[in-house]
Amino acid sequence: MQRHFxxxxxALKTNLIKMGSFAEESIAQSIRAILExxxxxxxxxxxxxxxxxxxELEIDDAVVDLLALQQPVATDLRxxxxxxxxxxxxxxxxxxxxxLAQSAVQYAERPPVRESDIPRMAQITKEMLRDSIDAFxxxxxxxxxxxxxxxxxxxxxxxxxxxxxxVIMREDPSSLxxxxxxxxxSRNLERVADLATxxxxxxxxxxxxxxxxxxxxxxxxAARRI
Amino acid sequence: xxxxxxxxxxxxxxNLIRMxxxxxxxxGAACRCLFEGDLNRARQVIAxxxxxxxxxxxxxxxxxxxxxxxxxxAVDLRLLMAALKINGQLERMGDxxxxxxxxxxxxxxxxxxxxxxxxxxxxxxxxxxxxDSLDSFxxxxxxxxxxVLVSDDVVDTLDRGIFHSMxxxxxxxxxxxxxxxxxxxxxxxxERLADHATxxxxxxxxxxEARFVKHMAGGEQQA
Numbered sequence: 512m513q514r515h516f517x518x519x520x521x522a523l524k525t526n527l528i529k530m531g532s533f534a535e536e537s538i539a540q541s542i543r544a545i546l547e548x549x550x551x552x553x554x555x556x557x558x559x560x561x562x563x564x565x566x567e568l569e570i571d572d573a574v575v576d577l578l579a580l581q582q583p584v585a586t587d588l589r590x591x592x593x594x595x596x597x598x599x600x601x602x603x604x605x606x607x608x609x610x611l612a613q614s615a616v617q618y619a620e621r622p623p624v625r626e627s628d629i630p631r632m633a634q635i636t637k638e639m640l641r642d643s644i645d646a647f648x649x650x651x652x653x654x655x656x657x658x659x660x661x662x663x664x665x666x667x668x669x670x671x672x673x674x675x676x677x678v679i680m681r682e683d684p685s686s687l688x689x690x691x692x693x694x695x696x697s698r699n700l701e702r703v704a705d706l707a708t709x710x711x712x713x714x715x716x717x718x719x720x721x722x723x724x725x726x727x728x729x730x731x732x733a734a735r736r737i
Numbered sequence: 738x739x740x741x742x743x744x745x746x747x748x749x750x751x752n753l754i755r756m757x758x759x760x761x762x763x764x765g766a767a768c769r770c771l772f773e774g775d776l777n778r779a780r781q782v783i784a785x786x787x788x789x790x791x792x793x794x795x796x797x798x799x800x801x802x803x804x805x806x807x808x809x810x811a812v813d814l815r816l817l818m819a820a821l822k823i824n825g826q827l828e829r830m831g832d833x834x835x836x837x838x839x840x841x842x843x844x845x846x847x848x849x850x851x852x853x854x855x856x857x858x859x860x861x862x863x864x865x866x867x868x869d870s871l872d873s874f875x876x877x878x879x880x881x882x883x884x885v886l887v888s889d890d891v892v893d894t895l896d897r898g899i900f901h902s903m904x905x906x907x908x909x910x911x912x913x914x915x916x917x918x919x920x921x922x923x924x925x926x927x928e929r930l931a932d933h934a935t936x937x938x939x940x941x942x943x944x945x946e947a948r949f950v951k952h953m954a955g956g957e958q959q960a
Contacts, residue, residue, distance in 0.1 A: 575814065582808045592801060595818065596825070673918070680907065680914045687907050687914075694918065698925070722797070725790035 516581045520590070523573050527594055527601075530566050531644035534601045537563070537608035538640055538703060542633040544615035545696060548623075556612035563605035570598045589720060593713040597647060600706045600713075604640065607699045607706075614696050617688075624679055624689045629696060632668045635661055636700045636707070643710040652718035658711035659723065665704040672697040742807040749799050749820055750875075753827075756792035757871040760827050763789065763834035764867065764930070768860045770841045771923070774848050779841035782834055789831030796824040819940045823874060826933045830867060833930045840919050847916035854902070854920055856927070859895040862888055863927045866934035873938060879945040885938035892931040899924040 537556050544553035574595045577583065583591055639658050646655035676690045676697075712724045763782055770779040800821050844851050866888050873882035903917040903924075 575818065578804070578818075579814050584805060588801070588804055592804065592821070595821070599822070599825075677915050677918055680918075681911060684908065684911055684914075687904065691904065691918075691921070694921075698922075722794055725787075725794050 516577075516583070516587075519573070519577055519581070520587065523570065523577065523591070523594055526566065526570050526573065527597060528644075528648055530563065530570065530598060530601045531647065533559070533563050533566065534604040534608070535637075535640055535644060537605055538611070539637055541608045541611035541615060542637065544612055545618060546630060546633070548615070548619040550616050550619050553612040553615035553619075557609050560605050560609045563602055567598055567602040571595070574598070586717075590717050593717045597710050597713050600709050604703055604706050607703050610699045611696060614692050614699070618692045618696075621689050624676075624686045624693065626672065626675060626679065626690070626693050628668055628672050628675070629693060629700075632665065632672065632697065632700050635665060635668070636704045639665070639704050639707040639711075643707040643714065646711060646714045647717075650714070650718050652715050655711040655714035655718075656723075658707055659715075662704055662708045665701055669697050669701040742803070742813075745799070745803050745807070746813065746816070749796065749803065749817075752792065752796050752799065753820060753823060754871075754875055756789065756796065756824070756827050757874075759789060759792065760830045760834070761864070761868060761871070763831055764837075764864055767834040767837040767841075768857070768864070771837055771844065771860075772848075772852065772857055774841065774845045776842055776845065779838040782838040786831055786835045789828060793824060793828040793831075796820070800824075815944055819874070819944045822940050823937050826937050830930055830933050833926050833933075836926050837923060840923055843919050844916060847913070847919075850906075850913060850916055851920060855895055855899055856920060856923060859892060859899065859924065859927050862892055862895070863930045863934070866892070866931050866938075870934040870937040870941070873941045874944075877941070877945050879942045882938035882941040882945070885934055889931050889935045892928055896924050896928040 537559060540552055541556045543549065544556065574591055577591055639661050642654055643658045645651065646658065673694055676694050680687050680690045709724075712722075715723045763785060766778060767782045769775065770782065800817055803817060866885050869881050869888075870885045872878065873880075873885065900921055903921045906917045907914045
């Protein structure tokens with residue numbers, strides 16, 4: 512029984528790592544498709560989403576089995592619960608990769624607009640995703656905390672890009688569709704960064720048994736009041 | 738032990754219901770502020786998001802305790818997993834209320850334009866979906882949950898319609914470019930709100946009928 516449990520836990524971890532690498536690859540490719548105007552690559556990303564969706568269901572089932580049959584405690588329980596959330600976050604990241612790839616197809620149809628911050632935002636988002644997944648694989652809480660810090664940078668970039676795009680649309684209404692497409696790209700990147708942040712929060716939770724989302728002190732206050 | 742477990746589960750359910758009604762309040766207030774141009778109340782909505790976050794942490798902790806201290810099996814286990822997921826959805830809905838409240842100020846000068854769009858109709862449907870999804874969870878009513886899934890298509894269609902009409906506005910009235918882009922973003926937020934309600938409804942159906950409807954429709958989340 513015990514041996515079996517360890518094996519199942521390992522299998523879960525392996526599947527999550529696989530899911531993470533799928534999501535990371537899809538995001539990296541969709542970003543490249545936008546920047547290099549590569550619609551073939553974009554179509555690839557769209558058709559690959561199926562495997563992420565299938566893996567999500569498989570992992571969810573494995574989590575239910577583990578919880579029901581093995582009654583895990585302490586660290587293992589924390590890991591399994593976090594795995595369930597990370598699984599869900601990765602699936603959503605896959606959906607955003609599809610959105611980004613669809614934008615890549617649209618954006619490639621017309622001349623580009625001069626928006627200069629998207630590549631930087633894409634770069635930081637990719638780093639956050641990679642770091643959060645690596646932090647999960649290695650149980651590296653300090654690395655996960657590094658991700659949390661970057662989320663504010665992304666939020667600021669998103670706001671700045673939207674403001675810049677509004678100026679571009681005003682100055683040159685013929686660039687409207689293209690500018691709106693980039694606004695969509697920016698918003699999707701911001702969502703991916705958010706989800707990477709969620710993953711990083713879960714990693715800290717597994718490693719330190721500490722809730723970093725929102726604020727622990729707030730949690731205590733809420734517990735007193737309710 | 739058994740008694741204790743049931744008590745914990747009831748308390749968890751109670752907290753989820755309270756969180757649900759708080760989020761519903763927040764969404765209602767945010768939409769009213771938007772269409773009435775009430776900046777002061779919008780700020781209150783933003784400040785009150787802390788309470789939603791507190792519930793999120795509280796419920797998460799409660800689920801973990803139940804997992805750790807009792808040994809839930811089969812049906813209860815699924816209920817707990819659904820509770821965890823629904824908690825996450827509610828927290829994100831709370832964030833959407835904040836997102837809506839944040840756009841109140843820039844849209845104040847464009848109220849008439851805003852009221853001329855189909856955004857308020859869309860928001861109304863979105864809010865009904867949220868309430869139906871929560872009710873379906875509370876009462877284990879999968880029929881109600883199924884209705885939520887159907888409404889999601891209506892909201893998606895409205896979102897696309899608003900997007901296209903805003904592009905047309907931008908082309909014709911350049912002075913409305915900024916307002917139109919805020920409205921597009923709001924439309925997207927409500928579309929996402931509807932997605933969250935749909936996720937809850939899917940969990941309820943799974944819970945009630947142990948059936949996976951997820952991914953079957955093959956629909957992608959647009960953000």
